[in-house]
Amino acid sequence: MSTPIDIREEGGVRTLHFGSEWVQGAMRIRKPNALELAYTREMMAGLLLRDADSWPLHALVIGLGAASLVKFLYHHCPRVRIQVVEIEPRVVAAARQFFRLPDEDARLAIHIGDGAEYVLDTQRRFDCILVDGYDRNARAGALDTLPFYQATRTLLNEQGLMAANLFGRSRGFRASLERILTAFDDRAVAFPSCDSGNVVAFGAAGEPIAVPVAELRERAQALKDRTGMDLLPTVTRLEQAGHLPGGRLIL
Known part of the structure; x- marks a missing residue:
């Protein structure tokens, strides 16, 4: 990456940019472990779909950004082991210096490399894969291809869920979802699209999911009480958009 990495602050929020106006990550300085951006909160909606007491145990995060997803998992899911894959070492350095990325330890490992190559080469299995990798023009490249998604699925175990941020692909959104x-x-x-234009897509492997809307709300309230993250508006948007046929989220 030859473009500059910019750090900006406004209204108590620090943001990461790759030499453009696109926000590549954000942290509210007084709440460094909270998920500031709405789409990052929705990428953690797997906590409503699986048993949050035991899920996830093994997470793969492709694209570090400001380390928001990593910090949330690290601090609020104490049993999880997190593997990060980030192609640009300067992003890792910026996350450490400006966004309070935890040091690597038994629960957190960081691999500098290409996420698409990693999923093709690794033999590890995960129950949570989060894909949020973009260049300065908000392009995902190889991380938005059918071979990549197919390889991702092969890494998921019986509790497996993949969440992908489809931001920046508005014209190709339908094609991305079809893949x-x-x-x-x-x-x-x-x-349904967030106010920012981000769309989060989930793919499921293993055990089927069928959660009634009332239970989704109960789980969202329990998650809010435990972590401060509010996914109740997400449940409402899913219901309003007709994504809960028969009053259940089926996946």
């Missing part, structure tokens, strides 16, 4: 649907044998769903 995910193909890779996951139609076990995929795209959440």
Whole structure:
């Protein structure tokens, strides 16, 4: 990456930029472990779909950014082991210096490399894969291809969920979702677009998911009480968009 990495602050929020106006990550300085951006909160909606007491145990995060997802997992899911794959070492350095990325330890490992190559080469299995990798023009490249999504699915275990941020692909959004649907044998769903224009898509492997809306709300309230993260508006948006047929989220 030859473009500059910019750190900005406004209104108590520090943001990461790759030489453009696109926000690549954000942290509220008084709440460094909270998920400031709405789409990052929705990428953690797997906590509503699986048993949050035991899920996730093994997470793969592709694209570090400001380390928001990593910090949330690290601090609020104490049993999880996190593998990060980030292609640009200067992003890792910036996350450490400006966004309070925890030091590597038994629970957190960081690999400098290409995320698409990593999923093709690794033999490890995960129950949570979070894909949020972009260049300065908000392009995902190889991280938005059918072979990548197919390889991602092969890494998921019986509790496996993949969440992908489809931001920056507005014109190709349907094509992106079709690739995910193909890779996951139609076990995929795209959440309604956030105010920012981000769309989060989930693909599921292993045990089927069928959670009634009332239970989704109960889980969202329990998650809010435990972590401060509020996914109740997400449940409402899913219901309003007709994504809960028969009053259940099926995946």
